[in-house]
């Protein structure tokens with residue numbers, strides 16, 4: 001089949017890989033000149049298969065007053081005159097119950113475990129891929145006893161779902177990652193997950209693009225899909241007034257999906273949550289972590305990517321602007337300096353802001369639509385790199401009409 005994928009981020013490219021391996025003639029249309037030019041460019045580099053619990057959790061409502069009033073808060077809400085924003089927020093707050101959070105965690109763990117298997121298979125199958133991949137393990141550190149207790153409760157729940165995780169004292173955290181020695185007085189303890197990976201998402205996308213071109217996948221760069229219109233087979237995508245020929249269209253357009261879907265009567269509850277990253281150039285003598293670190297209370301992640309350290313975090317709910325906010329970047333830098341002073345003194349090679357394409361419950365939308373030839377692979381929020389390969393496999397299963405993955409219906413549009 002001729003399949004047109006809209007979007008050359010990590011989701012579009014992973015989909016292209018699995019679909020081309022399944023024998024389809026794949027074309028990728030992307031509005032930028034290069035792949036991974038939007039959210040897949042500078043993310044946190046975490047392949048955090050066991051850390052998929054959604055932002056919409058039972059602790060959110062009680063944290064809101066603190067989050068909304070502190071200038072350096074990791075989460076910020078900028079109200080807009082936008083029905084889309086308010087409706088999304090209402091649905092998000094409705095999902096902030098233990099029941100919803102556990103259900104979402106259960107679904108996402110199944111998808112992330114599948115993604116890990118497929119990512120490891122991909123790395124074995126494509127030896128030319130070089131993207132600073134490391135089996136780093138992950139340590140999530142907590143700053144107070146109450147947060148540590150909640151994390152241990154989650155650990156017990158996730159143990160029943162197959163996660164291998166260990167609760168550690170603050171000293172044991174420093175034992176696992178000596179770069180935490182300076183920050184030791186800030187810590188109450190941590191949860192260590194040995195099976196987590198880190199990698200550079202943009203380099204992954206660039207490598208995958210090369211593999212795909214080699215396999216004969218066509219790339220239409222600098223091509224904006226202006227819209228979707230009804231056709232005898234369902235819909236067709238058009239650019240500059242001309243139809244882009246395809247039997248099936250897959251939207252993998254990240255935060256840009258809702259604007260393409262609305263005019264054809266489909267509501268996908270995706271709203272952008274803006275985040276930031278800094279990339280530090282490490283010196284040979286820098287004391288910087290090798291293990292992937294999450295500072296849970298501050299919602300900041302740290303991943304070593306070769307000789308660089310990626311520091312990412314912050315969740316701003318306030319529209320589609322990609323304008324970097326110097327105050328938010330300074331907050332991120334001071335968080336890094338507090339936990340890893342040597343890193344704080346290192347040169348910054350990149351400052352970046354991106355939009356997480358987030359659904360209220362934190363589950364992506366993967367699968368068919370009411371148009372028989374239109375498919376979605378969107379809404380991966382803070383987990384697109386982690387979930388990319390499994391999401392692509394579910395999409396491909398759907399297109400093949402196969403019932404191979406029992407997960408397939410779990411992420412369909414109505415869920």
Ligand SMILES: Cc1cc2nc3c(=O)[nH]c(=O)nc-3n(C[C@H](O)[C@H](O)[C@H](O)COP(=O)(O)OP(=O)(O)OC[C@H]3O[C@@H](n4cnc5c(N)ncnc54)[C@H](O)[C@@H]3O)c2cc1C
Nearest residue numbers: 007009011031039040044046225254256275383384385386
């Ligand atoms: C600060 C931050 C840190 C993060 N950290 C992590 C992490 O550590 N681990 C993790 O797993 N995830 C992380 N994420 C989330 C992850 O980066 C995203 O979920 C993922 O990149 C989404 O990929 P995507 O392909 O859906 O979107 P994108 O990468 O945005 O790709 C969509 C593409 O579609 C193109 N497009 C859109 N509309 C059109 C159109 N009309 N015509 C043509 N092209 C179009 C865009 O130009 C874009 O290139 C983070 C995100 C942020 C912001």
